[in-house]
Amino acid sequence: MNRDSSWSNVESAAGLQSGSTSSAGIGQGALDEITLLLQRARNGEPEQLDRVFAALYMELRRVAESRLGSGCQTLTPTALVHEVFLTLRGNESLNLNDRRHFFACAARSMRCIVVDHARRRSADRRGGGATPVTLQEGLLGGTDNPDSDLISLDQALDRLDRFDPRQRQVVELHFFAGLTFAEIGALLECSDRTAKRDWERARVFLHAELEQDRTQ
Numbered sequence: 001m002n003r004d005s006s007w008s009n010v011e012s013a014a015g016l017q018s019g020s021t022s023s024a025g026i027g028q029g030a031l032d033e034i035t036l037l038l039q040r041a042r043n044g045e046p047e048q049l050d051r052v053f054a055a056l057y058m059e060l061r062r063v064a065e066s067r068l069g070s071g072c073q074t075l076t077p078t079a080l081v082h083e084v085f086l087t088l089r090g091n092e093s094l095n096l097n098d099r100r101h102f103f104a105c106a107a108r109s110m111r112c113i114v115v116d117h118a119r120r121r122s123a124d125r126r127g128g129g130a131t132p133v134t135l136q137e138g139l140l141g142g143t144d145n146p147d148s149d150l151i152s153l154d155q156a157l158d159r160l161d162r163f164d165p166r167q168r169q170v171v172e173l174h175f176f177a178g179l180t181f182a183e184i185g186a187l188l189e190c191s192d193r194t195a196k197r198d199w200e201r202a203r204v205f206l207h208a209e210l211e212q213d214r215t216q
Contacts, residue, residue: 035098063178084109100187107177115154118147156209167202
């Protein structure tokens with residue numbers, strides 16, 4: 001089954017499940033249904049990853065909508081989730097261990113997709129102009145060039161990762177994937193207070209890095 005057909009099945013299954021109350025929340029235990037499906041995917045049943053996306057589709061749409069906002073944009077929440085699906089489904093070497101690992105990889109994928117779109121839009125503007133992606137969070141501040149700031153943020157996150165990988169992951173989960181600190185704490189097995197403290201410390205580091213980039 002090709003990935004486009006798989007995506008159609010994901011959307012159809014997600015539509016059937018949207019009215020159900022059985023889908024688990026982000027912070028459920030390691031032996032939940034999602035983890036079991038991921039185990040089956042690792043054991044030679046890649047179509048089980050489609051079931052994971054179907055089960056979590058509405059949650060992924062919610063976080064995509066919360067990140068991208070409601071403005072006129074070239075990257076829609078549906079398109080973002082679709083690209084995350086294609087990225088993870090197409091990576092045959094990726095072995096997702098559990099719910100925590102899935103959301104960590106989805107957040108990293110969202111980061112890469114949003115930044116790649118920003119790079120393309122930045123190039124388009126030099127040749128004629130395009131609407132930038134905006135993210136619903138004050139990390140970047142109100143600047144005239146959000147795409148350039150996203151690219152700088154991506155580079156600053158790589159530098160942050162060398163000092164504190166968990167802070168980098170908290171930023172990816174909160175800023176790019178839109179998870180709450182309680183959800184992040186459940187995924188990273190720490191308190192929501194610790195997750196928020198990591199976020200605040202990461203913001204100080206990233207603001208300093210971005211300001212330095214803007215003045216160069």
